[in-house]
Amino acid sequence: MSTQLLNSQDVIGLLLKLKDSTPDYPVDLLVARRAAFLQAAAAIHLGGSGLSGKGGGDGGSGGIGGSGAMGGMSTAQSILLQAVIGVWVIAAMLTAAYVFRDQIIDLLQDNGIVTVEMTQAPSSEPTVPATIPPVTEVSPTVSTPIVVTVAPGDSLSIEATSEIPVPTKDDPGLHLGQTPGSPDTPNQDQPDKPDKPDKPDKPNQD
Amino acid sequence: MKEESAVPAAANSLDQDGLATLFEEYAPAIYKYLLRLGVYAQEADQIVGDVFAHLLDKLAEAKGPGKNLRSYLFQIAYHLVIDHAREREHTAPLEVAVCVNEEMEPVQSMVEEKLLLEKLYIAMERNLTEEQRNVIVLRFQEDFSLKETAGIIGIKVNAVKALQNRGINKLRLAMDRLDEGP
Numbered sequence: 001m002s003t004q005l006l007n008s009q010d011v012i013g014l015l016l017k018l019k020d021s022t023p024d025y026p027v028d029l030l031v032a033r034r035a036a037f038l039q040a041a042a043a044i045h046l047g048g049s050g051l052s053g054k055g056g057g058d059g060g061s062g063g064i065g066g067s068g069a070m071g072g073m074s075t076a077q078s079i080l081l082q083a084v085i086g087v088w089v090i091a092a093m094l095t096a097a098y099v100f101r102d103q104i105i106d107l108l109q110d111n112g113i114v115t116v117e118m119t120q121a122p123s124s125e126p127t128v129p130a131t132i133p134p135v136t137e138v139s140p141t142v143s144t145p146i147v148v149t150v151a152p153g154d155s156l157s158i159e160a161t162s163e164i165p166v167p168t169k170d171d172p173g174l175h176l177g178q179t180p181g182s183p184d185t186p187n188q189d190q191p192d193k194p195d196k197p198d199k200p201d202k203p204n205q206d
Numbered sequence: 207m208k209e210e211s212a213v214p215a216a217a218n219s220l221d222q223d224g225l226a227t228l229f230e231e232y233a234p235a236i237y238k239y240l241l242r243l244g245v246y247a248q249e250a251d252q253i254v255g256d257v258f259a260h261l262l263d264k265l266a267e268a269k270g271p272g273k274n275l276r277s278y279l280f281q282i283a284y285h286l287v288i289d290h291a292r293e294r295e296h297t298a299p300l301e302v303a304v305c306v307n308e309e310m311e312p313v314q315s316m317v318e319e320k321l322l323l324e325k326l327y328i329a330m331e332r333n334l335t336e337e338q339r340n341v342i343v344l345r346f347q348e349d350f351s352l353k354e355t356a357g358i359i360g361i362k363v364n365a366v367k368a369l370q371n372r373g374i375n376k377l378r379l380a381m382d383r384l385d386e387g388p
Contacts, residue, residue, distance in 0.1 A: 029251045042222065
């Protein structure tokens with residue numbers, strides 16, 4: 001047969017012959033693959049997947065487990081089941097917390113958690129308002145001399161003498177914290193000027 | 207053309223004997239189909255395993271094929287081959303894909319036919335697109351109907367006809383060119 005004269009039917013005939021020339025599945029590979037397939041099928045079957053196939057079959061327990069995530073359940077069924085289980089767990093936790101609330105509070109207190117109550121206990125004693133007297137600036141005053149004389153006739157007279165010098169303009173005295181500014185530094189008490197913000201770097205034009 | 211194969215009830219219930227029968231019937235056919243598409247023997251064996259693993263998963267989910275199990279299995283195999291082809295280029299050597307039975311023919315005709323088959327295989331490998339090769343193999347080597355082929359590849363029947371005609375013409379021209387030599 002020469003390929004020069006080939007037409008479409010010849011090509012189809014050759015394709016059919018090529019079909020017969022394809023080698024068979026090697027027996028050892030086929031047997032191994034078949035065993036693995038049946039083993040996987042048995043694992044799924046023993047997993048209690050509860051097959052609901054079209055042929056009916058032997059049903060199954062419908063339990064969860066087996067080789068798959070949810071056996072023979074569909075995805076929607078498994079999601080619904082997970083949601084129901086989640087709601088049930090949360091409801092059980094809330095119920096338990098309500099029933100054992102006293103024990104839980106005690107347990108928390110025993111563990112060093114201190115609760116502060118803001119209630120005011122009744123008291124029979126009058127409460128003294130803690131008032132802080134306003135701070136007043138005390139200016140130096142000229143004291144009056146006091147003379148104390150104790151007479152034998154239980155008479156008492158007090159005479160005070162002042163040895164504190166009266167501040168004058170030239171001698172203001174030592175007043176801590178009130179040191180007057182010297183004439184050389186007239187702006188000493190003025191507040192500091194705020195720092196100037198740093199100038200941003202000029203962009204490098206290279 | 208082979209008749210549409212219904213899914214055995216034993217397969218749906220994962221009966222061991224039914225599944226064993228199913229495997230023995232379809233595994234060799236799928237293996238040959240893969241070799242015809244140019245897949246290496248070792249990879250073809252792995253793909254056969256993947257095809258039946260996929261079938262088991264679907265049966266366990268009660269989502270197995272309702273009818274025409276053969277088309278269904280070939281469709282899975284087709285998509286797995288596409289996935290493998292995307293992963294890496296692979297082509298089976300000629301001696302793996304073409305194996306002429308030497309006892310059937312006299313020596314002279316056997317040699318001639320072997321040469322022709324080799325040319326045909328080379329032409330299929332070099333000159334056909336992936337879709338054209340799939341259509342040719344499914345139509346003329348796996349005996350699927352136009353409708354079944356369209357279902358496996360996922361295209362319309364008219365597209366299958368067009369791919370088939372173009373593929374045959376390409377093969378004819380390519381074999382003529384191979385006969386003329388470089």
